[in-house]
Amino acid sequence: MKSRTDHQGLSALFPNELSDLISQEPLFRGRQLFTWLAGGTFKFEEMKNLPTALRRTLIDRYGETACTSKVVKQQTDTDGTVKLLLKLYDGLFVESVLLTDEEGRRTACLSSQVGCAMGCTFCRTAELGLERNLTASEIVEQFYHLTEIAGQPSHIVFMGMGEPLANIYETARSIEIFHFSEGLNISARRITLSTCGIPEGIRFLAESFSVPIRLAVSLTSADNDLRTSLMPINRKAPLPELHESLLYYQNIRKKRITLEYVLLDGVNDSETACRQLVQFAKGLECVVNVIPWNPGAGLPYNEPTRDSTERFCSCLEHAGLRVTRRYRRGRGISGACGQLAGSGTSPHHIQPVMQTNE
Numbered sequence: 001m002k003s004r005t006d007h008q009g010l011s012a013l014f015p016n017e018l019s020d021l022i023s024q025e026p027l028f029r030g031r032q033l034f035t036w037l038a039g040g041t042f043k044f045e046e047m048k049n050l051p052t053a054l055r056r057t058l059i060d061r062y063g064e065t066a067c068t069s070k071v072v073k074q075q076t077d078t079d080g081t082v083k084l085l086l087k088l089y090d091g092l093f094v095e096s097v098l099l100t101d102e103e104g105r106r107t108a109c110l111s112s113q114v115g116c117a118m119g120c121t122f123c124r125t126a127e128l129g130l131e132r133n134l135t136a137s138e139i140v141e142q143f144y145h146l147t148e149i150a151g152q153p154s155h156i157v158f159m160g161m162g163e164p165l166a167n168i169y170e171t172a173r174s175i176e177i178f179h180f181s182e183g184l185n186i187s188a189r190r191i192t193l194s195t196c197g198i199p200e201g202i203r204f205l206a207e208s209f210s211v212p213i214r215l216a217v218s219l220t221s222a223d224n225d226l227r228t229s230l231m232p233i234n235r236k237a238p239l240p241e242l243h244e245s246l247l248y249y250q251n252i253r254k255k256r257i258t259l260e261y262v263l264l265d266g267v268n269d270s271e272t273a274c275r276q277l278v279q280f281a282k283g284l285e286c287v288v289n290v291i292p293w294n295p296g297a298g299l300p301y302n303e304p305t306r307d308s309t310e311r312f313c314s315c316l317e318h319a320g321l322r323v324t325r326r327y328r329r330g331r332g333i334s335g336a337c338g339q340l341a342g343s344g345t346s347p348h349h350i351q352p353v354m355q356t357n358e
């Protein structure tokens with residue numbers, strides 16, 4: 001068997017790559033192995049059409065299961081939101097959430113990194129800093145863990161812990177696996193990548209990425225100075241540069257972009273803020289997703305009232321923008337946007353936190 005770092009896992013490999021991995025076997029064995037994994041069977045012993053000797057070899061190499069992570073805690077909210085805490089091969093933790101909306105969409109909210117380096121001031125993940133990038137397998141496995149516990153998600157959004165464009169190659173590989181027609185075959189329209197706004201990553205998605213997924217950008221303010229104070233990425237990539245990259249993306253991909261706007265009481269919810277957002281949206285084919293901030297312990301913000309949220313949304317709508325509101329789901333288990341927090345046991349992650357990009 002060819003050498004491969006075991007912790008990289010097998011679930012983000014295509015059939016031909018699995019065949020390479022077991023190159024002493026006939027080519028079709030790779031496809032058989034892929035089919036088991038894509039169907040959610042990770043225990044080698046259960047892969048009945050693989051010869052016993054091959055199963056033993058795989059077990060010797062990878063252990064009983066091809067899965068590199070395991071669920072150590074699961075919680076379900078009264079609104080049906082399911083949150084999982086996963087322990088990774090090296091003892092670190094991430095969380096994944098399954099949200100079910102009124103229309104019955106079941107969205108897997110996946111993490112792309114352990115922690116995050118982006119430092120957004122309204123986000124609890126920022127407090128962790130960046131521990132490491134997730135491997136593509138670790139991203140894919142989140143989907144399978146959610147499927148096993150709560151049923152298969154219909155949609156995927158990269159809006160969990162971490163900035164997916166800061167881990168672009170592993171994230172892109174996981175998306176290719178999700179979309180692969182011989183595997184899960186999830187439509188690109190059902191996969192959304194949510195970013196804090198990294199122009200070179202947005203250009204990569206526009207120019208070089210084969211899967212035409214949806215793009216969401218966490219804006220949070222269309223005032224350059226305020227955005228810099230809320231989202232340090234804005235110092236490196238100020239609003240004009242971000243806007244330019246979005247136009248570029250749109251010209252190539254011809255797809256509507258979602259602008260996510262976390263509404264912070266008294267910070268970015270004024271009429272002026274609304275006008276600035278309308279100005280930023282000019283020229284973009286976009287929808288604005290307004291997300292009332294979910295309280296996170298110790299963060300210096302207040303949750304907007306429903307009235308002020310509606311006022312802000314109406315202001316945008318009067319200016320002709322398409323607006324969606326994302327009211328809370330999963331709050332009973334701290335699984336809502338912006339407040340995901342698990343209970344891992346690593347000293348550094350006494351309370352590992354997952355906030356959203358957006």
Ligand code: SF4
Binds near residue numbers: 116
């Ligand atoms: S909001 Fe997203 S990009 Fe910003 S610190 Fe949190 S996880 Fe990172």
